[in-house]
Amino acid sequence: MTRTVAVANQKGGVGKTTTAVSLAAHLGAAGRVLLVDMDPQANATSSLGLHVADGTPSVYEVLIGRAAMESVLIRSGEPGLTVAPASQALAGAQVDLVDTADGDLRLRNALQPVLGLFDLVIIDCPPAVGVLTVNALAAADAVLVPVQCEYLALEGLGQIMQLVEAMRCGLNPRLDLLGVLPTMFDSRTNLSTQVVDEIRHYFPNETFESVVPRSVRLSEAPSFGKSIVAYDAHSRAAEAYAQVAQEIIARGYWR
Amino acid sequence: MTRTVAVANQKGGVGKTTTAVSLAAHLGAAGRVLLVDMDPQANATSSLGLHVADGTPSVYEVLIGRAAMESVLIRSGEPGLTVAPASQALAGAQVDLVDTADGDLRLRNALQPVLGLFDLVIIDCPPAVGVLTVNALAAADAVLVPVQCEYLALEGLGQIMQLVEAMRCGLNPRLDLLGVLPTMFDSRTNLSTQVVDEIRHYFPNETFESVVPRSVRLSEAPSFGKSIVAYDAHSRAAEAYAQVAQEIIARGYWR
Numbered sequence: 234m235t236r237t238v239a240v241a242n243q244k245g246g247v248g249k250t251t252t253a254v255s256l257a258a259h260l261g262a263a264g265r266v267l268l269v270d271m272d273p274q275a276n277a278t279s280s281l282g283l284h285v286a287d288g289t290p291s292v293y294e295v296l297i298g299r300a301a302m303e304s305v306l307i308r309s310g311e312p313g314l315t316v317a318p319a320s321q322a323l324a325g326a327q328v329d330l331v332d333t334a335d336g337d338l339r340l341r342n343a344l345q346p347v348l349g350l351f352d353l354v355i356i357d358c359p360p361a362v363g364v365l366t367v368n369a370l371a372a373a374d375a376v377l378v379p380v381q382c383e384y385l386a387l388e389g390l391g392q393i394m395q396l397v398e399a400m401r402c403g404l405n406p407r408l409d410l411l412g413v414l415p416t417m418f419d420s421r422t423n424l425s426t427q428v429v430d431e432i433r434h435y436f437p438n439e440t441f442e443s444v445v446p447r448s449v450r451l452s453e454a455p456s457f458g459k460s461i462v463a464y465d466a467h468s469r470a471a472e473a474y475a476q477v478a479q480e481i482i483a484r485g486y487w488r
Numbered sequence: 489m490t491r492t493v494a495v496a497n498q499k500g501g502v503g504k505t506t507t508a509v510s511l512a513a514h515l516g517a518a519g520r521v522l523l524v525d526m527d528p529q530a531n532a533t534s535s536l537g538l539h540v541a542d543g544t545p546s547v548y549e550v551l552i553g554r555a556a557m558e559s560v561l562i563r564s565g566e567p568g569l570t571v572a573p574a575s576q577a578l579a580g581a582q583v584d585l586v587d588t589a590d591g592d593l594r595l596r597n598a599l600q601p602v603l604g605l606f607d608l609v610i611i612d613c614p615p616a617v618g619v620l621t622v623n624a625l626a627a628a629d630a631v632l633v634p635v636q637c638e639y640l641a642l643e644g645l646g647q648i649m650q651l652v653e654a655m656r657c658g659l660n661p662r663l664d665l666l667g668v669l670p671t672m673f674d675s676r677t678n679l680s681t682q683v684v685d686e687i688r689h690y691f692p693n694e695t696f697e698s699v700v701p702r703s704v705r706l707s708e709a710p711s712f713g714k715s716i717v718a719y720d721a722h723s724r725a726a727e728a729y730a731q732v733a734q735e736i737i738a739r740g741y742w743r
């Protein structure tokens with residue numbers, strides 16, 4: 234059974250998109266992966282050099298019921314990786330879906346018919362706890378929470394965990410915590426080490442072994458429309474995400 | 489006449505809170521400043537060591553009309569700086585305000601009675617273009633847009649500018665662009681320099697002279713509940729924000 238993993242954290246700039254794109258590219262090289270961009274910023278879409286022209290349906294049209302998921306899928310330039318792209322129209326979803334009966338389940342229902350085409354689905358979420366993130370968590374089997382090795386990001390961990398707990402008690406009782414992933418670790422600062430220690434203290438069984446280092450190669454890659462795997466496969470950052478991908482496979486979320 | 493400045497950018501993690509808190513602290517040392525936290529993460533509130541206990545009214549209660557702005561104000565520990573604190577309840581504002589007639593003007597109307605108590609009001613916004621950011625832009629005389637020196641942040645600049653333009657054509661024709669502020673500049677990478685060059689190219693008259701360097705002191709300060717001014721006034725980062733504060737004064741937004 235094809236699994237779905239949401240990459241979520243309401244704290245901004247913690248590496249959600251970078252993590253979703255990097256893992257999707259690594260795992261796509263080993264099979265068929267769908268990356269769903271649920272962020273109106275459409276950073277996952279543009280990080281792979283893709284762009285939705287005005288008038289072309291994308292995830293927004295799927296959520297409001299005007300297009301089927303399969304009809305909006307586009308191939309990325311990287312092996313095994315297909316994208317359900319976002320556009321800025323997605324910013325309107327909050328208002329459109331708020332008074333509907335199944336507004337929180339639109340993504341889960343839309344993904345059903347295409348799950349069989351893939352070995353894994355990864356969803357990139359916006360930095361908020363609104364209807365788009367709720368849709369992603371309702372559709373997911375598990376959630377991966379990237380946490381920047383900074384104090385404010387650590388502080389925000391409680392909020393995303395509250396949302397995960399609320400989803401478990403309501404829309405999605407089977408939602409697992411795949412893990413908390415420390416990102417942008419800077420070995421030169423004490424702060425990074427302190428934050429990782431705190432994360433491991435609060436989430437002893439759910440923190441990834443691997444830590445993603447701060448690396449300018451990761452922030453350069455999107456400007457070339459490539460994942461880190463296509464841009465610089467032998468970089469420390471690519472190696473770190475390869476290890477994370479291995480941990481995901483070891484935890485039974487692949488195929 | 490007391491001015492109001494919103495610090496906004498839908499891109500996450502670009503330094504909105506750090507900029508709002510640092511400027512409020514610098515300018516508070518020279519007069520009376522109100523810092524309004526409009527982010528459900530309440531990072532500006534906690535960065536100053538403040539916390540809203542359950543059941544205590546804060547900005548959320550002001551927006552839904554259950555409390556007057558003056559009644560929720562709290563003194564920070566730093567000279568001249570008062571805070572209108574946020575709480576997680578603010579995450580519910582989107583749903584509460586969406587069908588009301590004046591939902592977008594709640595903050596502007598709530599601030600009117602207290603403007604005379606201050607020399608400047610600074611509003612920290614969440615990483616989204618929803619009702620909270622719209623309220624902040626409707627209440628503001630000008631908007632300051634921090635932009636991390638990274639490719640994805642540069643790409644997102646168009647979206648916040650579209651929102652500013654839309655506000656000018658609708659709810660707030662007097663909304664100025666106070667400026668675009670490059671943040672987290674890392675002199676060791678080419679990417680930072682390229683991004684600053686691009687920003688100055690697109691916004692020649694509206695980009696701050698000063699650039700805020702990447703500095704671990706800025707990310708340490710919130711863990712002590714202090715602004716950079718109180719935590720390490722002689723750091724490069726504090727000096728950079730002092731220069732930004734001077735530019736704001738020179739542009740006529742003080743007193």
Ligand SMILES: Nc1ncnc2c1ncn2[C@@H]1O[C@H](COP(=O)(O)OP(=O)(O)OP(=O)(O)O)[C@@H](O)[C@H]1O
Pocket residue numbers: 244245246247248249250251252272276358359360416417418445446447448449451452453455470498499500501615638639640641
């Ligand atoms: N490990 C890393 N080292 C250096 N830079 C990184 C790393 N991970 C991400 N970045 C860069 O940091 C910025 C923030 O990362 P990213 O956009 O992936 O975060 P996000 O959580 O998706 O942000 P948002 O909240 O806006 O969706 C981007 O410019 C990205 O290129």
Ligand SMILES: Nc1ncnc2c1ncn2[C@@H]1O[C@H](COP(=O)(O)OP(=O)(O)OP(=O)(O)O)[C@@H](O)[C@H]1O
Pocket residue numbers: 243244245246360383384385386499500501502503504505506507527531613614615671672673700701702703704706707708710725
């Ligand atoms: N110039 C800087 N150098 C180093 N770290 C910084 C700098 N400015 C901010 N930071 C750190 O980077 C992280 C992101 O900054 P901040 O939280 O201020 O951004 P934000 O735009 O308010 O984020 P959000 O979108 O979640 O509201 C924080 O951990 C902060 O401490």
Ligand SMILES: [Mg+2]
Pocket residue numbers: 249250251272276358359
């Ligand atoms: Mg993102």
Ligand SMILES: [Mg+2]
Pocket residue numbers: 504505506527531613614
């Ligand atoms: Mg913030």
